[in-house]
Amino acid sequence: MNMSFADMMMRLFNDHLAVLPVLLPGLTAVLMLLIGDRPAEQCLPRLRRIALISVGLGLLFALKLAMEADDGVLRVYRVGDWPAPFGIVLVVDRLSALMLLLTQAVALPVLVYASGGWDSHGRHFHALFQFQLMGLNGAFVTGDLFNLFVFFEVLLIASYVLLLHGQGKERFRVGLQYVAINLAASALFLIGVALIYATVGTLNMADLAQRVPQVQGDEALLLKAAALILLVVFGVKAALLPLYLWLPATYAAASAPVAALFAVMTKVGVYSILRVHGVIFGHDAGAAALTVQPWLLPLALGTSALAVLGALAAHTLPRLVAYLTVASVGTILAALGLFTAPAWSAALYYMAHSTLVIAALFLLVELVAAQRGDAGERLEPGAPVAQPALLGLLMLLAAASAAGLPPLPGFIGKLMVLQASSGHEAQAWVWTVVLAVGFLTLIGLARAGSVLFWSVRPELAGSGTSAGASPRLLLATVSLIVAGVFMSAMAGPLKRYTDAAAEQLGDRRAYVEAVLGSEGVQTTRPYVFPRTPATEGAHP
Template identity: 80%
Template sequence: MSLASLISPHLPVLTVLLPAFTAMLLVLIGDSRERLVLARRIALASVALGLLLALKLALDAHGGELRVYRVGDWPAPFGIVLVVDRLSALMLVLTQAVALPVLLYASGGWDSHGRHFHALIQFQLMGLCGAFVTGDLFNLFVFFEVLLIASYVLLVHGQGKERFRVGVQYVAINLAASALFLIGVSLIYAVTGTLNMADLAQRVPRVTGDEALVLQAAALILLVVFGVKAAMLPLYLWLPATYAAASAPVAALFALMTKVGVYSIVRVHGVIFGADGGASALVAEPWLLPLALGTSALAVFGALAAQTLPRLVAYLTIASVGTILASLGLFSTAAWSAALYYMAHSTLVIAALFLLVELVASQRGDADSRLEAGAPVAQPVLLGLMLLLAAASAAGLPPLPGFIGKLMVLQASSGHEAQVWIWIVVLSVGFLTLVGLARAGSLLFWSTRPELAGTGTAAGASSKLVLATIALLVGGVAMTVLADPLKRYTDAAAAQLTDHRAYALGVLGGEGIDTTLPYVFPRPAAGVPAGQGTEGGP
């Protein structure tokens, strides 16, 4: 028996164990200057291997395979279960694809500004990957806490008065959200007797009467929790100052943090409390779409009013989340596919922008990241072209993936009662994003003060920092080249989310399936018959 065949069944749990064991090894090695080079190599090798594992899982998932890993061989729903479907695999690939260039960037010197940087990054990756593969709500809470604890320390890494100030607020808000998470999960368990997602999808439709009201309250509590994580209106006020204060590589990695909240909304409110949720069906629908549109609209005005580059990018992070959630709020397979494609693109672009911000700021002398006239940058052509590419993609100019993703969102909204509002907000946000980034670019590269030349980093950024940033931008461009296969993948991922019976068969087995339930699927994409499942479905 080959090594590959021995490892293959354990790939889901390896996505969590690899960063966990890497983190522990890095702590044992220490982070003295003599051992920092070794720590960098181990961390980069671990993330590169994690990316290969994620790609393998994505290839298997694209073929229709649902990987289920029962920890300790305990049967679901009684034991801990990890599940990798198309959506989980996509999120794993996205996580590692962002983490690898971010770590390469941090290895240019940021990791020496504080202790145990690489170990903390690995613990955060453990929490992120665990959240994306877990098959039950309680372990989703556990992995939330793992990634949050790591993020608390990463936020203040390198110290500084401003980081400690916003760090206190960040910790307080997330502790309150965690308490609400426990309350919501407890209410769901009290009513249904289970927290396994596949089992919940079967039991929630059977709950009626007063117990259904309790379930609806729990679902809305969880919407608040996930809204905090995703930075949805009115719960996003913590994000601009937090992300702006973090170091460049940490802020870039934090671009993934909001996507955990988005992912959780898909799993809980799109599937468990989706169209087949009985008395609790679509409990979030009246709230999700208007709040999402409001999130995008207010965030882009925040970006226009921003006085520093990091704060501008932080607001653009929120605006992109609003677009994703607006697409999810349509509750159709076509809209979900659009949301997944746009989410992958926006994460890569936002991460690249946070790194690019630091490259530009370091060359502007005393002006730093403030949007005011400052010293000319040492690499105006290179950095200007990079900002132009990122701005065009973030704004949604053709033929870049931002345009493709927004076009998918607009097409998915066809026939919806809020179609006009969706078109107005999505197109206006794209235009105002371009205006905000054009304003920033003109101040950075044209409205300069030549007398201050040389006060910044005259030698320019190192090749390691530039290559890491370019890698993220190239990843976005690659999404245009591979738009057709990626769209087929996101279409299949969205359809698979609606195939509850196949998911339950994979997780619970034939004996755990309740064959008496009718299984009403969410609104299908245009041209797809209602109730059509994916491979292995009914």
């Protein structure tokens, strides 16, 4: 049967859609390197157009994948058509599609913001930005632990240079610490992966899901050791106590658009903990089941508590937002540490919200700081801002959502976490920490707002800049805040999606069949979430 060219292209597009979120930014970055960036006044406009088109297409691809995943279909892409578990495999389920969509939804406004001038402060910004997206997207769709390590390294190498973009003594200082810590974590990652491979003979996630439950005896101890090592690795990436100390200084020193993009980077660690420790080493994983459960919840609650105290003590706006990033990660990981489907659903919803609002805050605080004259980003009285009504309203919306005030999505996400913890033995601790952190976050942001917009020095009026008046910068910042508000308006459908994503994670057999085929499935017990009084009957 003859097929038109358009039909052939559409079929080709559908067949390779799963790899496009990785392939597109990679090819875009290579193209940009070939174009070069000297002289900047000639190359930058072209690079900006190419970058925006690429990220815009990436957003459309991620949206299509999310819509397809909502039907419960797992899209599997076998690179080179090698069968799993021998070849490289990419898998897009509801969780992966959500993370892809979140990454692109943050990347597009951040890139618009950076194109307002930040991209001209150093060389190859746009190429590095694309390599960062390649690493992020690859980490979310890979179905193999070793390739998860590979994509970690891709995004980290790009982040090393992006952190130093614009240069400066402080960036070089924290950059050295950032590189050293992540190199050590990468070495531990390889050790953990090697232990797993030595024990079960595979690194394919689907294959691991059915082989790990069969391991017993001394080999199970090796698996537990590997699981704990990987928790340390992912804890460094996600900024889990006591491994978060590198993050506040690093994110505070980075340029605003880079720090905003880095808000997604911590979620790679969160995603990895959920995918590896929640599924592979989760319930019904045999002797290695729930290896990290005794550690994850208390460490997550401690992360939130200490981070919010750091936010209260912060003396600069970027450092305040950096600590709020850590506090939000603690809340997400606390929900994951409950190891129930409703808690995982709450974690996914809150993760999407917190990523958007943190990215918006990093952009917003720079706009405010640019209008405060010599005071800049320091939390001390300075010149009155040129746009107090607009910037004040944006700060109010972002702060209210970050603190968890109704009816914004921060409130909905935290309410979901509290409901999911009902009946759990740690319910009192979860409620106490989540509510206290929300209250202290509100105090910290209210203090910052009063200094920025009320404790001003009128005699310094006009000493700042009009950077906030730029439509490009405002559009990027407002779009992230509006996206967060949109999550509140669409809370019902989004919750149904995250509920389905959490339940899908528990369906090991469907995942294994999609990746390995029915002939590759071994007989294993079904993966069943435990029921608590609060969740009994909540899911069919």
